[in-house]
Amino acid sequence: MPDTPVRVLVADDEPLVRSGLRLILDAEPDLEVVGEAGDGAQAVELARTLRPDVVCMDVRMPGVDGLRATELVLRLPDPPRVLVVTTFEHDGYVLDALTVGASGFLLKRAGADEMVQAVRTVAVGQSLLYPQAVRDLVRARPRAKTGAPVLTPREREVLSLVAEGMTNAEIATALVVGVETVRTHVASVLAKLQARDRTQAVVLGYRAGLVDL
Amino acid sequence: MPDTPVRVLVADDEPLVRSGLRLILDAEPDLEVVGEAGDGAQAVELARTLRPDVVCMDVRMPGVDGLRATELVLRLPDPPRVLVVTTFEHDGYVLDALTVGASGFLLKRAGADEMVQAVRTVAVGQSLLYPQAVRDLVRARPRAKTGAPVLTPREREVLSLVAEGMTNAEIATALVVGVETVRTHVASVLAKLQARDRTQAVVLGYRAGLVDL
DNA sequence: GCCGATATCCCCCGGCCGGGGGAGGGGGCG
DNA sequence: CGCCCCCTCCCCCGGCCGGGGGATATCGGC
Numbered sequence: 001m002p003d004t005p006v007r008v009l010v011a012d013d014e015p016l017v018r019s020g021l022r023l024i025l026d027a028e029p030d031l032e033v034v035g036e037a038g039d040g041a042q043a044v045e046l047a048r049t050l051r052p053d054v055v056c057m058d059v060r061m062p063g064v065d066g067l068r069a070t071e072l073v074l075r076l077p078d079p080p081r082v083l084v085v086t087t088f089e090h091d092g093y094v095l096d097a098l099t100v101g102a103s104g105f106l107l108k109r110a111g112a113d114e115m116v117q118a119v120r121t122v123a124v125g126q127s128l129l130y131p132q133a134v135r136d137l138v139r140a141r142p143r144a145k146t147g148a149p150v151l152t153p154r155e156r157e158v159l160s161l162v163a164e165g166m167t168n169a170e171i172a173t174a175l176v177v178g179v180e181t182v183r184t185h186v187a188s189v190l191a192k193l194q195a196r197d198r199t200q201a202v203v204l205g206y207r208a209g210l211v212d213l
Numbered sequence: 214m215p216d217t218p219v220r221v222l223v224a225d226d227e228p229l230v231r232s233g234l235r236l237i238l239d240a241e242p243d244l245e246v247v248g249e250a251g252d253g254a255q256a257v258e259l260a261r262t263l264r265p266d267v268v269c270m271d272v273r274m275p276g277v278d279g280l281r282a283t284e285l286v287l288r289l290p291d292p293p294r295v296l297v298v299t300t301f302e303h304d305g306y307v308l309d310a311l312t313v314g315a316s317g318f319l320l321k322r323a324g325a326d327e328m329v330q331a332v333r334t335v336a337v338g339q340s341l342l343y344p345q346a347v348r349d350l351v352r353a354r355p356r357a358k359t360g361a362p363v364l365t366p367r368e369r370e371v372l373s374l375v376a377e378g379m380t381n382a383e384i385a386t387a388l389v390v391g392v393e394t395v396r397t398h399v400a401s402v403l404a405k406l407q408a409r410d411r412t413q414a415v416v417l418g419y420r421a422g423l424v425d426l
Numbered sequence: 427g428c429c430g431a432t433a434t435c436c437c438c439c440g441g442c443c444g445g446g447g448g449a450g451g452g453g454g455c456g
Numbered sequence: 457c458g459c460c461c462c463c464t465c466c467c468c469c470g471g472c473c474g475g476g477g478g479a480t481a482t483c484g485g486c
Contacts, residue, residue, distance in 0.1 A: 126342070128339055165416055165417075168442075180466060203376060390434070
């Protein structure tokens, strides 16, 4: 059945954990650990060069942490699937991990069977969670709007035009006001969304449910 | 490795689908189809008497449907895991299925490999979804279109970082290249997307399905 | 071997943008 | 009546951006 073994990259700052994972995974004929990374930066670099099918990524790592590393890994051309591994279930990383695009989330206390199963599952392109994580997800789901910054009507209007890629001058023309006015509104929006520039404002505004793209 | 095979109950109103599933699953030495049900009521009854480890449950069934049957099955003493199977991904059943306690959600168009993997995954007590379902859960968002401009891998990578609101200098640092290089890539992206600036590039790239926000 | 595509680096320059101020008028609310 | 928020307009300035040129190296295909 194993046409060609699933190539796995293990990223964890503890050598002991890496060795343990390697032992467990290499024991399976259809799995092959092709590399180990001790921090996030290494993980990204090895993912780029080794081109594994699956990356087992620890969340807590020195320097570039697992989540950031996951983001970067998934931006690689033809990226691997990322299976995020963590120690505690309620550290709030689950949602973040899935948001940045991880394919699965596994607890370190999981047994060898589950670990092996998890790698196979994400390898075929499916997503995997532990049951508690699913419940957390379902419960925390309608969070799209809550906690969103409060923009004035005019500010929302301006933001939506910014999101259309219009310059301040064009927005001014569209709204029949001065460019200075638009500049002021944009400045308010940037401050409220804690965005550095209009590009960030568009992305953050979209994620906060303030604009539709 | 398979101490004792995973006992599976298949519930689907179409005999053809049941036979197909039985063929696929019984071909695996560690899986064993112990029964078939043609509707929800039968599924519940067989789950009670056969005590399978996993129930593959179709959503659409005459009489008691898959979701209701899932609820009932999970109320049995020492209940099996339920893997919900459906044809369409956007029928809104995902959330309902997870809410009533299903362990996983699988599309019928999934290949045999995925099907087998899915059963094994839920058998060891983990939850499973197809990636699209996770994205829907994390953030209900419409999907991308076709006819997207052709960007090189590096250009896509740069664009995704632009979509994070990063400046050219920051992108250069992240990718460990010179700022000049990033400027070149950004220029190519702008030209190909026919965008005037990076903000338009993000919006157009998102609408073309080239970047995730 | 040649050529195209890709990726990397370099320079100049005009322009829009964003930060930091300030200032006036109108409307709601105590 | 005052206060505060919203909308409106104004000035200066530093910085990043985007357009216009080129240049070199590697890789793959014909």
